[in-house]
Amino acid sequence: MNEAFFSVENLCISFGGLMAVDHVSFSVSKGFIFSIIGPNGAGKTTIFNCISGLYKPSSGSIIFQGEDITGLKPHRIATKGIARTFQNIELFSRMTTMENLMLGRHIHMKTGVLSGATFFRRGSRAAKEEIRHREYVEKIIDLLDLQSARNQFVGSLPYGTQKLVELGRALALEPKLLLLDEPSAGMNSEEKQDLVFWIKDIQDELGVTILLIEHDMKMVMDISDRVLAINFGRPIIEGVPDVVQRHPDVLKAYLGEEETIGNAS
Amino acid sequence: MDMKRDYYEDIQLLDSKVLWFWFLMLVAALATFPFIAPTYYVYMANYMAINVIVTIGLNILVGYTGQISLGHAGFFAIGAYGTVMLMSLLHFPFLLALVAAALIAAFFGFILGLPALRLEGPYLAIATLGFGMAITQVIGRWELFGGRMGVEAPALSFFGIPVMTDLGRYFVTATIAFIMVLGARNLMKTRVGRAFIAIRDSDIAAETMGVNLVYYKTLAFAVSAFYTGIAGGLFAFLLGFISPSTFNFILSIYFLAFVIVGGLGSIFGSVMGGIVMTWLLLELDKIQELPLIGGMLISFSENFMTVAGLPNISSIIFGLIIVLLVIFEPLGLYGFWIRTKIYWKTWPF
Amino acid sequence: MFLQLLLSGIAFGSLYALIALAMVIIYKTSEVPNFGQGEMAMLSTFVAFMLLDTYGHSFFVSFLGALVFAALLGVFLEFVFLRRAKDPNILSLILITLGFEMILYGVASWKWGADQRDLSFPVSDFDLVNIGPAVISYLNLATLLVALVLMVLLFLFFRYTKVGIAMKATQQNPMAARINGIRVNRILSVTWAMSSTIGAMAGMLLAPVATLDPNLMLEPLLKGFASAVLGGMTTLVGAALGGYMLGIIENLFGGYVSLEFKSIVAFGIIVLVLCFRPSGLFAKHYVRKV
Ligand SMILES: Nc1ncnc2c1ncn2[C@@H]1O[C@H](COP(=O)(O)OP(=O)(O)OP(=O)(O)O)[C@@H](O)[C@H]1O
Ligand SMILES: [Mg+2]
Numbered sequence: 065m066n067e068a069f070f071s072v073e074n075l076c077i078s079f080g081g082l083m084a085v086d087h088v089s090f091s092v093s094k095g096f097i098f099s100i101i102g103p104n105g106a107g108k109t110t111i112f113n114c115i116s117g118l119y120k121p122s123s124g125s126i127i128f129q130g131e132d133i134t135g136l137k138p139h140r141i142a143t144k145g146i147a148r149t150f151q152n153i154e155l156f157s158r159m160t161t162m163e164n165l166m167l168g169r170h171i172h173m174k175t176g177v178l179s180g181a182t183f184f185r186r187g188s189r190a191a192k193e194e195i196r197h198r199e200y201v202e203k204i205i206d207l208l209d210l211q212s213a214r215n216q217f218v219g220s221l222p223y224g225t226q227k228l229v230e231l232g233r234a235l236a237l238e239p240k241l242l243l244l245d246e247p248s249a250g251m252n253s254e255e256k257q258d259l260v261f262w263i264k265d266i267q268d269e270l271g272v273t274i275l276l277i278e279h280d281m282k283m284v285m286d287i288s289d290r291v292l293a294i295n296f297g298r299p300i301i302e303g304v305p306d307v308v309q310r311h312p313d314v315l316k317a318y319l320g321e322e323e324t325i326g327n328a329s
Numbered sequence: 330m331d332m333k334r335d336y337y338e339d340i341q342l343l344d345s346k347v348l349w350f351w352f353l354m355l356v357a358a359l360a361t362f363p364f365i366a367p368t369y370y371v372y373m374a375n376y377m378a379i380n381v382i383v384t385i386g387l388n389i390l391v392g393y394t395g396q397i398s399l400g401h402a403g404f405f406a407i408g409a410y411g412t413v414m415l416m417s418l419l420h421f422p423f424l425l426a427l428v429a430a431a432l433i434a435a436f437f438g439f440i441l442g443l444p445a446l447r448l449e450g451p452y453l454a455i456a457t458l459g460f461g462m463a464i465t466q467v468i469g470r471w472e473l474f475g476g477r478m479g480v481e482a483p484a485l486s487f488f489g490i491p492v493m494t495d496l497g498r499y500f501v502t503a504t505i506a507f508i509m510v511l512g513a514r515n516l517m518k519t520r521v522g523r524a525f526i527a528i529r530d531s532d533i534a535a536e537t538m539g540v541n542l543v544y545y546k547t548l549a550f551a552v553s554a555f556y557t558g559i560a561g562g563l564f565a566f567l568l569g570f571i572s573p574s575t576f577n578f579i580l581s582i583y584f585l586a587f588v589i590v591g592g593l594g595s596i597f598g599s600v601m602g603g604i605v606m607t608w609l610l611l612e613l614d615k616i617q618e619l620p621l622i623g624g625m626l627i628s629f630s631e632n633f634m635t636v637a638g639l640p641n642i643s644s645i646i647f648g649l650i651i652v653l654l655v656i657f658e659p660l661g662l663y664g665f666w667i668r669t670k671i672y673w674k675t676w677p678f
Numbered sequence: 679m680f681l682q683l684l685l686s687g688i689a690f691g692s693l694y695a696l697i698a699l700a701m702v703i704i705y706k707t708s709e710v711p712n713f714g715q716g717e718m719a720m721l722s723t724f725v726a727f728m729l730l731d732t733y734g735h736s737f738f739v740s741f742l743g744a745l746v747f748a749a750l751l752g753v754f755l756e757f758v759f760l761r762r763a764k765d766p767n768i769l770s771l772i773l774i775t776l777g778f779e780m781i782l783y784g785v786a787s788w789k790w791g792a793d794q795r796d797l798s799f800p801v802s803d804f805d806l807v808n809i810g811p812a813v814i815s816y817l818n819l820a821t822l823l824v825a826l827v828l829m830v831l832l833f834l835f836f837r838y839t840k841v842g843i844a845m846k847a848t849q850q851n852p853m854a855a856r857i858n859g860i861r862v863n864r865i866l867s868v869t870w871a872m873s874s875t876i877g878a879m880a881g882m883l884l885a886p887v888a889t890l891d892p893n894l895m896l897e898p899l900l901k902g903f904a905s906a907v908l909g910g911m912t913t914l915v916g917a918a919l920g921g922y923m924l925g926i927i928e929n930l931f932g933g934y935v936s937l938e939f940k941s942i943v944a945f946g947i948i949v950l951v952l953c954f955r956p957s958g959l960f961a962k963h964y965v966r967k968v
Contacts, residue, residue: 116537142539154534156527158594162339167527171539173520177552180519181512186337190519198336237538397769399713399776444952451711451911454772455903456952458713459945462900470938578896579783582776589773634788641787648780655770655777656762 068127069094069273070241075124077114084110086297087124092241092275092290097267099276099288101308103317107297108277109151112243115275116148117141128241143171147239149230151246151277157219161210161229164218165201168236173197204232208262224255235266242266243275248283256280260287285309293317340518342511359507363499371495373611375567378499378506379560381603384587385513385596386556391585392593393517394549395529397454400441400461401584404554406576407434407464408561410474413571417483424487431558437464438554442547461581469573479572482565502563509556514596516552525549526594557584579644583610586647589654592663601662613643682812683933684926689818691925692825696880697902698909698917699832700873705911706849707869708760710771714778715902716895718755718874719881721782722748724790726882727797727890737800744882745875752874753867761866786892797885821883828879829918836914841868897941901928904944908951910958919960 071091077084085107092098100108113119115126117138125134133141147168156164175190183190205214208228213221218229227247234242244263248256260283266272278284284291284305291308293300295317301308308314342352363371383405390396411430415421421429441460448456468474485492487501516522524545527535536542565571583606591602617623617639630636658664697715704712712718726744729735735743755778763770803817814822836842848855848865856862880902881895888894901924909920924947932940951958 118533118537137541138533138536139539139541142537148537150534154531156530156534158530159523159526163523163526167523167535167540168538170520170524175520177516177521177548180521181516183340183515183519184342184511186341190515191337191340194340194519195336198339202336233534233538391769395769397772444949448952448956451705451768451772452907452952452956454711454713455907456948459900459904459948462897463942463945466941467939579780582780585773585776586780630788635791638788638791641784644780644784644787646784648777648782648784650777651780652759652774652777655773656759659770 068092069096069129070275071127072111072115073125073127075111075114075121075126077110077119077121083297085114085121088292088294088297088299089124090292090299090302092273094273095267095271096289097263097274097276097287099278099284099291099305100294101278101281101284101291101314102294102300106294106317108294109245110297112148112245112275112277115141115243116146142237145238145240146243147234147237147241148243149227149234149245149247151249153223153226153230155218155226155230155233158217160215161205161213161218161221161232162198162201162215164229164233165204165236166197168233169197169201171237201236204235207235207265208232209258224251227251228259231262235270235272239272241273241275245277246279247276248278248280256283263287281309342514359503363496368495371499372567373607375495375498375502375563376611377604377607378502379563379567380587380607381600382506382509382560382563383557383584384591384599384603384606385510386553386560387584388588388591388593388596388599389513389517389525389556390549390553391588392595392599393522393529394525394546396546396549398457398550398553399454399578399581399585400457400459400464401553401557402576402578402580403461403464404434404438404557405561405564405580405584406468406571406573407437407554408558409565409571409576410468410480410561411558412562413480413482413565414474417480423485427559427562430562431555434558434561435551435555438550438552439547441554442550446543446546458578458581461576461578465573465576468576475572477573479570479575481570482568485566498566502567505559505563509559510596510600513556517596521545521548529594582651583647586651589651590661592661592666593659595660595663598661598663598666601666605662609646610643613646614640616640616642679933680930681810683929685809685812685814686818687926687929688922689814689822689925690929691905691922692822693880693884693898693921694901694905694924695918695921696825696828696876696883697898698905698921699829699914700877700880701902701906702911702914702917703869703873703876705906706914707845707866708756708771710760710768710775711903711906711911712873713772713775713899714755714782715775715873715877716899717779717782717786718748718751719877719898720892720895721786722751722874722878723797723881723885723890723894724786726878727795727885730798731795737798741882745878748874748878749871752870752872756866756870761863783892790892792891794889794891797882797890799886803886817883817886824879824883828876832876832914841865845869901944904948907948907958910961912961913958916958916960920958 068091073089075085075088088111100111102108110119114121117136117140120135125132127133128144128146133144156167173193175193179190185191205211208231210228210232213225213229218226221229227250231247248259251259263274264287267274276284276288288305290303291305292302293308293311293314300313300317301311362374383401387398387401390398408430411433412426415426415429416423441457444456469477474480492498492501524535524540527538527540528542528545532542587602587606588599590606591600592598617627626639627636630639654661660667701712701715704710722744725747726740729740729743730737759774759778760771763774799817801816801820803815805816806813807816807819836846844855844860845865845868847858848860848862852862880898884898885894905921905924906917908924909916909918924944927947928940928943931943
């Protein structure tokens with residue numbers, strides 16, 4: 065393999081003097097599940113925010129399929145084929161599940177103001193497009209077992225289901241690269257098992273490359289092809305799960321975190 | 330469950346025979362109404378139709394996209410003056426002038442939307458407030474627009490047929506309003522409407538899903554201004570005469586009150602809001618004629634206030650309605666309707 | 679000519695500065711731009727007029743009476759309406775203040791009609807003082823001085839009084855303030871009382887040069903907002919400076935460019951500032967957290 069599918073080089077960003085991400089580099093091969101771990105406040109979400117264009121990195125570059133996408137607007141990055149979920153759910157709470165997923169089809173649709181306002185027949189272009197994409201979205205709803213939530217407002221769904229709707233919405237974009245920020249947080253163990261299963265499916269059957277942030281170590285070690293551990297915004301080690309897991313600094317970072325938690329409470 | 334769905338039903342306006350029946354009944358009722366009702370009520374219906382259009386327009390911005398505007402009287406003024414000026418100065422036919430003026434309003438909406446992009450709630454409110462005031466001031470100072478004295482609306486004809494009575498205007502206004510309501514409803518069911526709502530619910534999620542915030546936020550402003558411009562153009566003919574003082578800041582707040590009363594983010598609510606509030610507005614104008622209450626108000630005014638100022642009570646009541654609804658029933662009439670519907674679950678709707 | 683424009687610009691600017699200060703004080707604690715500010719000041723000014731004209735009280739009694747009324751009005755509005763909002767997002771808060779605006783406007787128009795009144799002021803608008811080659815009326819001079827004194831008092835208040843310090847703490851971090859035993863609700867009442875009083879002061883200083891009717895504060899409201907935006911909605915000093923700057927810019931524009939369109943300068947400034955420096959000239963910018 066000559067060139068990485070996705071890579072981040074010397075990414076830095078600071079907030080008022082605090083280096084939230086400090087010279088982080090990594091690269092991900094096509095079809096891999098690449099996990100980022102680290103204690104709270106390590107800078108994981110910030111890396112995602114840089115990738116999806118919500119934050120502008122102070123230096124460094126982000127390369128996707130050989131193209132430099134650093135500093136592009138979020139919607140431009142979405143059209144490149146990068147979708148994400150959020151740690152604190154960001155759903156369109158007063159839309160139904162179906163509509164949330166349909167929004168995921170946004171970049172694949174064309175209907176504008178005039179054609180949208182004036183569809184009055186089944187055969188009109190806007191209606192046809194709408195129908196076609198609803199069919200596509202229905203497949204995702206089936207895949208994630210969301211039928212019962214299909215026509216409900218997502219604001220009223222249970223937390224675990226909301227997380228799935230977010231995943232579904234990201235999938236509806238037909239991403240080549242999918243960023244998942246703590247997808248299993250707040251799920252019970254049964255839901256987690258399903259989730260692992262689906263993530264594997266997304267990797268194997270849809271061929272999507274996945275970047276995963278996750279606190280559940282068992283899950284990370286089970287499904288990741290490679291893992292990057294960071295602390296205080298700085299990379300500690302990157303490698304296959306077994307190696308990363310046993311690295312002394314990683315153990316220390318996690319132990320250290322437990323100590324501070326113990327002190328605070 | 331495995332039966333193949335008909336996805337058109339999801340977005341169709343009328344997905345059952347029963348609904349078709351009610352729809353046709355509604356159209357028939359709207360068409361016969363002006364022939365039976367006294368002229369005053371036809372005038373009232375025209376007023377209602379116009380306010381329904383504004384309410385929907387403003388709701389697209391405030392209720393659906395989550396952006397506030399305190400300057401919609403400005404777009405209303407552009408629509409009104411635009412239509413009148415294009416007709417009397419450039420001799421445009423009515424419909425063309427109306428659409429052109431609304432497009433001018435939309436253009437201004439677009440321009441105003443541009444700085445709005447970077448602005449959160451409070452700043453946007455302030456900028457739009459400034460816009461509304463600037464428009465009326467410019468119109469008021471410009472001789473071309475008749476200055477402070479205002480201008481008269483030219484004679485109206487629709488496809489060559491002269492329209493001179495409230496009855497005639499009813500058919501023009503109601504038809505346009507009807508089309509615009511359906512258009513808004515369709516728009517909100519499709520891609521653009523979804524993008525608007527997405528921006529309101531979570532702008533960061535919307536943009537990471539590929540919604541161009543700059544484009545859609547300004548588009549929402551433009552669409553909203555277009556609706557308001559159309560309504561303004563029709564309004565010029567309803568009054569027959571327009572002057573800058575008609576389009577003041579207070580009018581912008583009245584529009585907001587219509588939206589709140591109808592319910593944020595609901596087309597059906599906006600229709601109700603526009604109708605109910607117009608009725609209230611016209612009734613409050615002659616509140617002193619009410620039995621009992623009217624007399625009490627007059628004697629109260631004589632003793633403590635002024636009788637000449639009594640019509641201003643509508644301002645107080647509208648203000649109270651806004652405050653109380655926002656505190657106790659943010660979904661407005663639409664929320665009320667939803668709850669009644671749940672209560673009467675067995676109904677065929 | 680230039681100096682003259684500058685001088686009267688500063689005089690007007692000090693009114694704008696007062697209105698802007700009134701807004702920013704509320705904005706910093708309640709996080710809402712108060713669109714009722716203008717009407718609160720207008721009504722208080724009418725109260726002064728009533729005490730003076732209808733009941734024949736002395737000027738200072740009327741003036742003080744109006745200030746007390748303004749304070750009570752501010753406390754009342756905040757306590758009765760704003761505090762009732764269940765899930766106060768910015769939109770509903772703005773709407774509530776717009777509701778005040780309508781109610782107060784209605785009350786004033788009902789009570790006093792659309793007639794234009796004169797608020798007789800002990801300081802004359804016609805007697806002039808020479809300052810170098812320029813002149814300024816006693817009234818403008820008084821306005822200038824009153825505004826300055828008020829600002830100094832405000833500064834001392836926030837710096838040295840217990841309430842002032844508590845207010846500042848609340849503005850910076852309401853949660854922490856609550857934990858530290860500051861009664862945030864009481865602070866809110868004080869804030870609204872103060873803001874309303876400052877607004878009323880501006881209204882009463884403005885009324886003699888404008889005409890007293892229910893529309894008195896519609897335009898000044900916009901000017902106040904423009905000043906606050908110009909200086910930054912989150913800084914008191916910035917807002918005050920913004921007021922002076924707006925007054926000067928507006929006057930220079932009126933003198934050199936177009937008197938006709940002087941009144942849209944405020945809007946132009948709002949748009950320009952928001953386009954190029956959304957958080958104002960004197961406030962720090964921050965990144966939104968995701
Ligand atoms: N917009 C911002 N402004 C200021 N500081 C920020 C901002 N975003 C992130 N930070 C800071 O950057 C650091 C890293 O935050 P980040 O959210 O990336 O951590 P994380 O690794 O995702 O932690 P967690 O496991 O708790 O989600 C934190 O100290 C955080 O406070
Ligand atoms: Mg995180």
